[in-house]
Amino acid sequence: MTSGHKTVAVFLTLICGLVLTIVGFSTRWPVWAWPAAALVLIVATVLAVRLTVRRQDPFASRYLQEPDRPLPPLERRELRITGVALPSQLDDYDFLLSATVRWCPLAVPAGSPPVNQSGLAVEAVLARAGRVTDVRHPSRSSLVEHELNGALATMEEDGAGRVQAMAMNITLTLAEEDSVRLSKLAAVRKDEAVWEHERKYEQSRRAYLGEDVLRNTGSAVVWWLHRNEDRVDKAVKDLGLLAQLTSAANDVDVSERLRHLVPRPLPPQDMERDLAGAGPAGSPAGEPSAEEPVAHALVEFLRVAGLSPQDATSTYVADLLTRAFEHLDGDQSEQIRRVFGEPSSSYDDHDDYDGAHPEAADAPEPARPSGSHRMNGAGPGTVPPPDSTVPF
Structure with a gap:
């Protein structure tokens, strides 16, 4: 019992004695009380002192083997690893693992x-x-990191059976160049x-047009x-x-029963002349302006006859009229010449037409009208105009 315990016991005894004295006088206890x-x-004081006495060790320090040796320090069985390359699903693309490895010996x-545990x-x-990681794509490093945190969170025995190991604080990254x-x-x-x-969409459209629509x-x-359900007339045209x-589209010739509906193509010489732009003020060939009534009437006549201004037959007729109008009105022949071009070189002022028109090349030459020259530019079989209209 220490001195402190003794002092406390004395004070408690005195205080309890004073309390009992005051209570006894105030209540007028009998003498025997x-x-x-x-x-x-006195009994309470003795019990309090007995309870506060320190119990002695039953074994003395001399009986202990090492009585004064301190407790051994706690061994920390963990190791931090950083930047360890692990294989991924793709060759040459490795994960980089950093983690804290913990273990306990068996x-x-x-x-x-x-062993080195x-x-x-x-x-x-x-x-x-x-x-x-061997079966995971390297672009999913953040997802695989969480997967590893769960897979390595349990202590499991190693292959040698000497330790149980786990990992925590796992970080899985990918090299910047690989990323x-x-x-x-x-x-x-x-x-x-x-x-x-x-490409497949384009092939599908081409197959639809070539094999279905344009079959x-x-x-x-x-x-x-x-x-165009409401344009039947347009379809016919x-x-x-x-x-x-x-x-x-099918790389074949037009069917014979539909060939008469196809417009005739331009001959090469007429196509070149059209591209050159014969006509006043750059207007295309065969399209006279409003200031050329004769040429305009001739073009309309040819169209009614089923001929285009660029057709060879139309050129032949225009050459004839150009030669004829030279003796009547030079301006009218000039209008036709501007629209249809210069007359064919096969015409001559004193000779017959020598085959510019393909159908007239083999035709027999008719008898010439007597007593006058032939009309300039008139081909074989052409009837000259009356004398009252064409001066010779």
């Missing part, structure tokens, strides 16, 4: 050789992590997929009527164009 109260006070038979623990953790390369490859794959879809003229007309389009 005072000795009883004093006895209770009981081994007597005589077992000593930290090495065994790290090897076991890396083997478990490699089995997870850039994967981003570029992903962008290329996306663009290639878009291009492939566009023949009939299918083209049905398709056109479906798209464009039968020739549809026949040409169908034949071009």
Whole structure:
């Protein structure tokens, strides 16, 4: 019992004695009660002192083997690893693992050789992590990181049976260069997929037009009527164009029964002249202006006859009229010449027409009218105008 305990016991005894004295005088205890109260006070004091006495160690320090040795320090069985490369689903693209490895040793038979427990623990953790990352794409490093945190969170025994190991605070990253390369490859794959879809879409449209719509003229007309149900008259007028389009799409000639609906193509010499732009103020050939009534009337006449201004027959007729109008009105012949070009070189002022028109080349020459010259530019078989209109 220390001195402090003794002082406390004395003070408690005095205080309890004073309390009992005050209570006894105020309540007027009988005489026999005072000795009883004093006895209770003494017994309580003795019990309090006995309870506060420190119990002695049953074994003396001399009986202990090492009585003064301190407790051994706690061994921390963990190791931090950083930047360890782990395989991924793609060759040459590795994950970089950083983690804290913890382990605890296992009981081994007597005589077992000593081992590096930290090495065994790290090897076991890396083997478990490699089995997870080996089948994961390197672009999913953040997802695989959370997966590893769950897969390595349990203590498991290593292959040698010497330690149990786990990992915590796992960080899984990818090299910056590999991340850039994967981003570029992903962008290329996306663009290639878009291009492939566009190519297939274009092939589908071409197959639809070539194998269905333009398979023949009939299918083209049905398709056109479906798209323009209220333009039947337009479809009838464009039968020739549809026949040409169908034949071009199938690389065949226009059907014989539809060939009369196809406009005649321009001869090469007339096409070149049209591109050169014969006509006043750059107007195209065969399209006279309002200031050329004679040429305009001639063009309309040829169109009514079923001939275009660029047709060879139209050129032949224009040459004849140009020669004829030179003796009547030079301005009228000039109008025709500006629209249809210069007269053919096969005409001569004193000779017959020698075959500019293909149908007149083999025709027999008729008898010339007597008593006068022939009209300039008149071909074989042409009847000259009356004398009252053409001076000779």
